[in-house]
Amino acid sequence: MLKIPDRQLIINRRQLFKLSAFSGAAWLLNGCGTSLYSPQVQRIFEPLNQSIETKILNPTQPVPEFPISAIEPNALLINTFDQTPVLDPATFRLSIDGEVATPVALSMGELQKLPLTSMVIRHVCVEGWAAIVQWGGIRLRDLADLVQPSPQARYVYFQSADGYYESWDIASVLHPQTLMAYQKNGQPLAIENGAPLRLAAPIKLGYKLSKWVTKITFTSQLATEKGYWEDRGYEWFGGI
Numbered sequence: 001m002l003k004i005p006d007r008q009l010i011i012n013r014r015q016l017f018k019l020s021a022f023s024g025a026a027w028l029l030n031g032c033g034t035s036l037y038s039p040q041v042q043r044i045f046e047p048l049n050q051s052i053e054t055k056i057l058n059p060t061q062p063v064p065e066f067p068i069s070a071i072e073p074n075a076l077l078i079n080t081f082d083q084t085p086v087l088d089p090a091t092f093r094l095s096i097d098g099e100v101a102t103p104v105a106l107s108m109g110e111l112q113k114l115p116l117t118s119m120v121i122r123h124v125c126v127e128g129w130a131a132i133v134q135w136g137g138i139r140l141r142d143l144a145d146l147v148q149p150s151p152q153a154r155y156v157y158f159q160s161a162d163g164y165y166e167s168w169d170i171a172s173v174l175h176p177q178t179l180m181a182y183q184k185n186g187q188p189l190a191i192e193n194g195a196p197l198r199l200a201a202p203i204k205l206g207y208k209l210s211k212w213v214t215k216i217t218f219t220s221q222l223a224t225e226k227g228y229w230e231d232r233g234y235e236w237f238g239g240i
């Protein structure tokens with residue numbers, strides 16, 4: 001067990017790292033690898049920066065949601081690093097494995113029998129755009145309940161059909177607003193947005209929100225490879 005002073009120290013270090021990542025030089029790199037800095041980007045992100053401290057100190061605190069009327073139907077830009085993979089929802093299986101008591105491979109039919117959660121949140125891409133979107137899907141914590149991760153599992157890997165990969169801290173995975181989404185703005189998720197299943201959460205930047213997720217792996221250790229963009233220089237925690 002961590003004592004309170006230790007935990008405080010970790011939080012403060014992470015907080016410092018994040019605050020420095022969100023100011024100055026970090027903005028010379030945009031969300032998808034090229035160099036693009038503009039005063040607009042800085043302006044868009046300033047209000048979000050102010051809330052970072054609060055959210056790190058309360059990592060499981062729910063993020064306020066928007067009303068349905070705030071949805072910006074055309075603001076979510078497609079951002080895909082390579083080809084769009086085409087997955088057949090009829091044969092699709094989501095594998096959940098690693099350090100768990102009961103690994104599973106679930107069909108879309110089985111997944112859609114689990115409780116459906118809907119939320120209207122802001123998606124933020126570090127390339128300098130944001131969009132208020134409604135996502136519908138299954139809470140990751142409900143999926144964790146199904147497979148029973150070992151108490152040692154502190155990280156989760158997400159493998160995608162286009163070769164994208166991500167790793168998250170387990171607290172963020174178990175956050176009540178972290179979903180495997182199969183609906184966007186009340187409609188079935190479009191293939192470009194990650195169908196049949198993608199990550200959605202108001203606590204992470206766009207590059208953490210993997211599309212076309214096929215495998216979720218619980219683990220006690222992070223590998224050298226941490227995420228597609230992280231392995232190319234982006235910050236790992238990627239919180240908002």
Ligand SMILES: Nc1nc2c(c(=O)[nH]1)N[C@H]1C(S)=C(S)[C@@H](COP(=O)(O)O)O[C@H]1N2
Pocket residue numbers: 031032076077078079080081082124125126160161162164192193194206207208209210211212
């Ligand atoms: N598999 C996969 N997931 C991905 C990406 C990707 O290229 N491949 N791009 C990420 C980035 S940078 C962003 S901003 C969002 C964009 O989601 P959208 O295309 O649905 O708007 O997806 C994220 N998830």
Ligand SMILES: [Mo]
Pocket residue numbers: 031032079124125126127206207
């Ligand atoms: Mo992004």
